[in-house]
Amino acid sequence: MDAKRDFYEVLGVSRDADENTIKKAYYKLAKQYHPDINPGDKDAEVKFKEINEAYEILSDKEKRARYDQYGHSGVDPNFGAGQAGYGDFSGFGDIFESFFGGFGGGQRRRGPQKGDDIETTLTLTFEEAVFGCEKEISVSRIESCDACAGSGAAPGTHPETCPVCKGSGQVRSQQRTILGTIQTTQPCQNCNGSGKVIKTPCQKCAGYGKVKRAKKLKVAVPAGIDKGQAIPLYRQGNMGKMGGENGDVYVVINIKSHPLFERKNNDIYCEIPVSIPQAALGAEIEVPTVDGKVAYSIPEGTQPGTVFRLKNKGVPYVRSNSRGDQYVTITVDIPKNLTDKQKSLIREFAETLGKDQNLKQKSFFEKVKDAFSGD
Numbered sequence: 001m002d003a004k005r006d007f008y009e010v011l012g013v014s015r016d017a018d019e020n021t022i023k024k025a026y027y028k029l030a031k032q033y034h035p036d037i038n039p040g041d042k043d044a045e046v047k048f049k050e051i052n053e054a055y056e057i058l059s060d061k062e063k064r065a066r067y068d069q070y071g072h073s074g075v076d077p078n079f080g081a082g083q084a085g086y087g088d089f090s091g092f093g094d095i096f097e098s099f100f101g102g103f104g105g106g107q108r109r110r111g112p113q114k115g116d117d118i119e120t121t122l123t124l125t126f127e128e129a130v131f132g133c134e135k136e137i138s139v140s141r142i143e144s145c146d147a148c149a150g151s152g153a154a155p156g157t158h159p160e161t162c163p164v165c166k167g168s169g170q171v172r173s174q175q176r177t178i179l180g181t182i183q184t185t186q187p188c189q190n191c192n193g194s195g196k197v198i199k200t201p202c203q204k205c206a207g208y209g210k211v212k213r214a215k216k217l218k219v220a221v222p223a224g225i226d227k228g229q230a231i232p233l234y235r236q237g238n239m240g241k242m243g244g245e246n247g248d249v250y251v252v253i254n255i256k257s258h259p260l261f262e263r264k265n266n267d268i269y270c271e272i273p274v275s276i277p278q279a280a281l282g283a284e285i286e287v288p289t290v291d292g293k294v295a296y297s298i299p300e301g302t303q304p305g306t307v308f309r310l311k312n313k314g315v316p317y318v319r320s321n322s323r324g325d326q327y328v329t330i331t332v333d334i335p336k337n338l339t340d341k342q343k344s345l346i347r348e349f350a351e352t353l354g355k356d357q358n359l360k361q362k363s364f365f366e367k368v369k370d371a372f373s374g375d
Contacts (some may be wrong), residue, residue: 004072007054015068019059026055112244115142118237119230119250122219126258130290130315132223138214139249142238145211148202150239152209159196164188169195210239219251224266224316227255260288266315266324273333274298289313289326298330306330 008015011025029051031037038044057063057075066074118139128135144150153159161167165188172185187193201207217236225231230250237247255263262269272287282300286293291313298308307329314324338346 005050007057007067010050010054011058013058022055022058026051026059030055111242113241114244115238115240115247117247117250119252121254122221122231122251123254123256124221124225125256126261126263127290128221129225129227129253129255130223132225133221135219135221136216137219137251138216139236140212141215141236141249142210143213143215144239145202145205145209147204148209150209151198152202152205152207153198154200154202157200159194159198162188162191162195162197164190165195167195169193217249221253222318224318224320225253226263226265226315227253229253261290263315266317268314268324268326269329270326271329271331273331274302275333276335279303279330279332287326287328290315296328302330304330304332 008017011022011029013021013025017025030048033044033048033051035041035045035048038048057067063075118141120137120139122135122137124133124135145152148155151159162169165171169188169191170185170193171188172183174181174183188195191197198207202209205211215236217233219231219233221231230252233249233251235246236249239246260270268290270288272285274283274285277283278285278298279302280300282298282302284295284297287296287310289310294310294313296308296310298306307327310326310328312323313326316323335342
């Protein structure tokens with residue numbers, strides 16, 4: 001799931017834009033993507049909602065200050081602050097309806113709407129990501145109030161038809177403009193556009209018909225999942241509006257680092273230290289893998305930095321029988337704090353290398369000299 005865009009970017013203004021600049025940018029974009037002008041266009045509908053949300057924050061000095069300081073988390077809506085705050089944007093009714101009154105009457109969407117999505121993070125061990133696992137998470141989501149069955153009215157009572165709009169949720173008016181008389185439609189202020197009024201609110205949800213609850217969910221993590229990927233849990237998010245389906249939950253994966261292994265896509269990398277005798281004479285060594293230790297024979301004269309591959313010892317491809325490989329880099333462990341006898345043996349060994357070793361060293365230094373002289 002894509003992360004929420006920066007509100008200034010949504011409106012196409014700079015972070016130091018004044019109120020008038022923000023309002024002009026909002027009017028222009030709102031007119032371009034209004035549902036009445038783009039009937040049935042889902043992309044325009046999403047952008048329209050995004051523009052409204054951005055303007056709601058940036059047009060309010062207090063909210064804008066919190067957003068500038070803390071980002072999206074600073075303006076996370078406090079559930080219970082009012083029905084209009086629950087993604088309804090009804091506070092913009094007077095602007096939208098007067099602005100778009102000449103385009104199809106400015107009818108508000110009153111049909112079923114999908115609930116908001118929820119994003120959460122799940123941290124896995126290196127091995128859990130490689131082999132997959134089942135985890136349990138807890139999310140705080142908006143659900144229907146069980147005391148009033150989502151009606152918002154106290155048990156034993158029911159919402160009543162709004163006497164102002166007669167249940168339509170809208171009131172019509174006429175305005176004289178330089179273009180003539182324009183009929184506009186606005187959300188009913190008496191019922192907040194719902195068409196219903198609650199005389200005796202439910203005590204549990206304070207009349208909102210919604211409550212926040214912690215919900216435990218099981219997550220089936222597939223083998224091979226990588227950091228930053230998301231697992232969708234469909235219809236497990238916030239409840240929908242007006243009978244719409246629930247939103248979704250997106251579980252974004254984070255993976256702990258491993259003391260031995262490093263992952264690059266579906267391959268695993270590690271380093272194995274060997275002693276000088278092992279590198280010089282060859283040896284069978286033990287190599288750790290995510291499947292357990294395996295034996296590997298390094299040849300005589302193995303040089304530091306040599307890389308060998310263990311096929312199919314890497315990370316599985318998601319929902320596939322194939323796996324990546326493991327790449328092992330050889331490092332040579334140079335001993336410290338040698339005894340006098342060990343130093344003597346090394347000197348003796350060095351003397352046995354004789355002329356050939358000196359020629360190799362001379363050749364190396366000549367290459368260095370040529371490289372820096374530019375010849």
